[in-house]
Amino acid sequence: MQLPVQSQSTLYAEQWEAGAGPEDLREIARAADRYGFAYIACCEHLAVPRRLADAMGTTWYDPVATLSHLAAVTERVRLLSHVAVVGLRHPLLSAKQYATLDRLSGGRLILGVGAGHVPEEFRAVGADFEGRGAVLDETVDAxxxxxxxEEFPAFEGERFRFAGLGQAPRPVQTPRPPIWVGGSSPAAVRRAALRGDGWLPQGDRRTELPAKIARLRRLREEAGIEEPAEIGAIAEPLYVGEASWDVGARTLTGEPExxxxxxxxxxxxxxxQIQVRFRSRVRDELTDQIAAFATxxxxxxGD
Incomplete structure (x- = not known):
């Protein structure tokens, strides 16, 4: 599940999240951990321009800081950046941050990456927005x-080159933490197929997924990649049981079966794997929904 509170776009945030904070995040993460959820996720925006603030909001917690904090209060649940806009920074900086997170969490990191879509963020830090697709491709390779x-990794690309520079701590996971690629454009699907260990579609409806999954698998086969990609999806909003309030027309609700x-x-x-989001009016209703779904x-x- 994508965590609430840490990102508060008007497209999906519940009203109670505006007044929530760290303790709410900890309680929700603990519930996800206790009830066997595969991962909790935190997304990234560096700075939201005024022209987008009404829709996106400006509350976007940093994923490394947030997931590291929650690693300390959980034991099993994996920690996903969904997604980190890694083209905003040099890959060695991202590697240092996320390797440390993997080490601190005992090997629970899943590094989700995406191209980003806000030009002002890129321009503010001197990153290449127009060429962000090619930058992301090379960043994933790096x-x-x-x-x-390797403690002293080496990479030679068009934009990034490094060798003879040691970084520790190393990740716990070997040969490295998995990298899942987010996005649903043709370029994103191709990137996930050829460079990713998994694919994170961004809000595709059910009717759109089969053709994209087939294309991803075909591209991997043509490239000679034998390891299957971990295919994800974001399910419709959920409410377990019969809601006594308006949960929205697209929400799946009803009996567990x-x-x-x-x-x-x-x-x-x-x-x-499917990412789920539960409608809720207060934090306790959300944790009750987590428990009801798991139970x-x-x-x-099935398995």
Whole structure:
């Protein structure tokens, strides 16, 4: 699940999140950990321009700081950046941050990366917005080297070059933490297929996913990549049980068996993991939904 509170776009944030803070994040992370969720996720925006602030909000917690904080209060749940806009910084800087997070968490990092979409963020730090796709491609390649097993990694690219520079601590995971690529454009699907260990679609409807999954698999096969990619999806908003309030027309709601039957359709189209979001009016309702989903819905989804 994507954590609430840490990003507060008007597209999805609940009203109670505006007054929430670190303790709420800790309690929700603990609930996800306790009830067996695969990962908790935090996304990234560096600075939101005024022209987008009404829709996006300006509350976007830093993913490395947030996930490191939550690593200390959880034990099992994995920690996903969904997504880090790694083209905003040199790959050695990102490698240092995320390798440290993997070490501090005992090897629970999943590095989700994306191209970004806000030109003002890139221009403010002197990064290349127009060429961000090519920058991301090379950054992913550089991160694979920098997060690998070598204490003195080496990389030679068009934009980035490094060798003879030691970085420690090294990640716990070997040969390196997984890198999942976010985005649903043709370029993003191709990047996930050829460079990623997994794919994180950005809000595709169910009818759109099968063709994109088929293309991703075809591209991997043509490139001779034998390891399957971890295919993700963001499910519709959920509410377990019959809601006594308006949870929205797109929200899946009802009895656990009904919800499970609907979610099993993702597996049938080739999805390996689904990211869920629960409608809620207060934090305790959200943690109750997490518990209800794990106890009554997930048991019907299979292994």
């Amino acid at each position: 991160l694979k080297a920098a997060l690998g097993p 009904q919800l499970a039957e609907s979610l099993r359709a993702y597996r049938a189209m080739g999805v390996d 009554h819905v997930a048991v019907h989804l």
